[in-house]
Amino acid sequence: MDEFNDNEIAKLLRLKRYEQPPPGYFENFLHEFHRRQRDELLRQPLWRICLDRAQDLMLRLNVRSLASYPAAAAAVLVCAAVISLKIYQQPETTQVALQSSPALSTSTHTEGEWTLASPVAGRIFRMQPLRRFDASTQTHRATTPRYVLDTVPVSYEPTFRF
Amino acid sequence: MDQPRTDEDQELVARTQSGDASAFDQLVIKYTPRLYGLVYNMTANHEDTNDLLQDIFSKAYKAIRGFRGKSTFYTWIHSIAVNMTLNFLKKRGRRFQLSLDDVDASIQNDKEFLEATATSSPVREADLSELQRRLNEAMMKLSDDHRAVVTMFHIQGMPHAEISKILRVSEGTVRSRLFYANRQLQNYLDEFRKNPVS
Known part of the structure; x- marks a missing residue:
């Protein structure tokens, strides 16, 4: 008697592909799959469903690929830092400028009190010194320049009064 | 056994990824007989094969949104099937008759x-x-x-x-x-x- 060789074993094993499940199995498989999917969904707690939905969303947006670019993430962080610095610096300078002119703001207040015939007039008086104050901070002029020749300012020193 | 057409699978996968559940049903119908043979000859038990096949398709359905087509769907679904079956066999151990x-x-x-x-x-x-x-x-x-x-x-x-x-x-x-x-x-x-x- 011959021994079993590789071909005979292969032939015997190949026959196993004809083994089939009970009749109707494949027809019912899809219905069973749907039923199990529904049951599984009903058994899941709410947090699990939310987590799955979030994961789906992440996959749809392809967040994983974005996260794989650390340079892009770093650039976004740097931009955010620069923007936030700019935002925080602006109010500080305004505050310093306001604090450096107490005399002017006081005079504005007194001016408004003296001529407050109507609210409209008061508003005009309050606005005017602020404009003048802004101009003075930009040009570093503490007082009105003294013109001597051809409207050219020759000195920013205040005039002496005796 | 011939390998199924990959372009047809790709289309069904794309439809499933865009939310068409009936496309996945077609993939289930198409691959159930083939995967049944694979799992059954590894487990040698009909009930276990049935449960495993349900789990395999369930897992595939959950993971299909992440399928980027680096391999064919045929290879991908077979990988899931083989890995899940091997894990199951490890758990089942020697108690099987x-x-x-x-x-x-x-x-x-x-x-x-x-x-x-x-x-x-x-x-x-x-x-x-x-x-x-x-x-x-x-x-x-x-x-x-x-x-x-x-x-x-x-x-x-x-x-x-x-x-x-x-x-x-x-x-x-x-x-x-x-x-x-x-x-x-x-x-x-x-x-x-x-x-x-x-």
Whole structure:
């Protein structure tokens, strides 16, 4: 008697592909799959469903690929830092400028009190010194320049009064 | 067994990813018979095969949004099936008792089976049903990894390259596992031929 060789074993094993499940199995498989999917969904707690939905969303947006670019993430962080610095610096300078002119703001207040015939007039008086104050901070002029020749300012020193 | 058309699968996958559940149903219908053969010949139990197949398709449905098409759907679904089956077999361990032979009654009337057994002298001399039972026993004596390779190569008719992709091992590993498994099966069946009553 011959021994079993590789071909005979292969032939015997190949026959196993004809083994089939009970009749109707494949027809019912899809219905069973749907039923199990529904049951599984009903058994899941709410947090699990939310987590799955979030994961789906992440996959749809392809967040994983974005996260794989650390340079892009770093650039976004740097931009955010620069923007936030700019935002925080602006109010500080305004505050310093306001604090450096107490005399002017006081005079504005007194001016408004003296001529407050109507609210409209008061508003005009309050606005005017602020404009003048802004101009003075930009040009570093503490007082009105003294013109001597051809409207050219020759000195920013205040005039002496005796 | 021929490999299914990949462009058709790609279209069904794309439709499933965009939310069309009926496209996934078509993939289930298409791949159930093929995966049934794979899982059944690895587990040798119909109930376990049924449960595993349900879990495999359930897992595939959940994961299909992340499927980027780096491999074909055929390879991808087979990888899921093999990995889940191997994990199941590890958990099941040694408590399993063979029950494969209860579905094999119809195969003895199969034309190809009759032709094969008529031309092969050692097979002809042996009792067919007993030989079939012994072959199943021999299969179950193989390690899970070897049985997976034998199932995919001999029963499913997959090429070495495809098996290596599914198992994520080299083709050399596939060939060596196959060679070792064939030797084991051969020894076991020869032993049966020499001592048919044992």
